[in-house]
Amino acid sequence: MDETDRHLLARLGEDARTPVATLARDLGLARSTVQARLERLERNGVIAGYALRLGDAVRAGQIRATVLLSLDPRATPAVVKRLDRMPEVEAAHTASGRADLVLTLAAPTTAALDRTLDVIGEIDGIKGSETLIHLSTKIQRSG
Template sequence: MTSLDHVDLALLDALAEDPRATVVALADRLGMSRNTVQARMSKLDRAGVFLSYERAIAPGALGYPLEAMVEVVVTQADLPQITQRIAEIPEVIQAHGVSGQVDLVVRVAARDTQHLFDIDARILGIDGVERTETSLVMGEVIGYRVRPLMTLASRER
């Protein structure tokens, strides 16, 4: 990962505030040329700074209003194959490998509790999955964010 300077951080802050901003709008806001902003964005993109360009879509809008976190314990040697099989389940919207008592935390979306039960059964049916524990998501209390981290990084420079 590349080292970010104050210009990169200002650009990222502007993007965090307005993710839909065009290069021209960002240039105007930051007092830079369009070419400079475009070059910086390309450099940041090549460095892997941007996670995704897709819009986050609410699963509820697609008919999947119930979300849950499924903690999965696996046979360690089978982790790559298990991860691949979990990725094939369309209701899986995110997964993280973690340390501690469980190996994976899988975020799923379901139509209702019976559907959630079926999704959990599909995960449990994967060879190498030892057990799962499922928790319903009651609501997001802190959404994905990086602006406070950018503020901290700016102060530390």
Template sequence: MKSDDQNLAEVDRRLLAMLREDSRQPVTKLAADLGLSRANVYARLSRLEQDGVIQGYTVRLGSDYDRRQIRAQVMIKVQLKLAKVTEEELAAIAELSALHAISGEYDLIALIEAETVAELNALIDRIGALEGVERTTSSILLATKILR
């Protein structure tokens, strides 16, 4: 992002909030809701993409499907010499939705999901068995209070 673009205009913040809510909204609806022309919205979207503010568009799962998923965060302690290999192996796991580097006793937090407790348990075991993983600590997510 360019240094002069660090502070987004209020209208850009509103546009981003609308896209977070539904990234498939037609530009005509975005323009009408923002009180802008379609050309202005297209230009803003293009600039936000070009500046790296928007890197892509995604899918938000339906609440019925989402409620059926069992999620966990897995804190992972990694052998330093094998950190890159371990991260690549973790990236190949389809059930992993996010991987964060953290400070403290553990090195990584993986967010994973499965449809059953047995599948989640097997997935946690699979992560623990990866080369370079020294130990893991897992917490099952019981409810999502806020998701932005």
């Protein structure tokens, strides 16, 4: 990956829907060159996909939380499978330290978040949890 690829990725990070012709003009390259670079970046796994990123108008109506889970190590695959079926779970990351799994949750109300936490707490293999409610976002980077 060279400097041109990094500039291309930065432009896509701003707006992944930018037409290839516009990217080519902005980067001073031929459209076919930009298209070939995008295909190579996709093929090599640098670009894993193009996704919808919800704006503040939608996110503002959500109560968000980070949940730290301690797990029975043998139960991790089953716990992750169960969490994957819960729409309130936006992300799940394995971690080192006192937590085995770190979740990001979003729910429309505190009551819905509380119900979600109750369901998570009942999953076999979870030994303990700690929930941190997000109050405000000070920095949000994409990518």
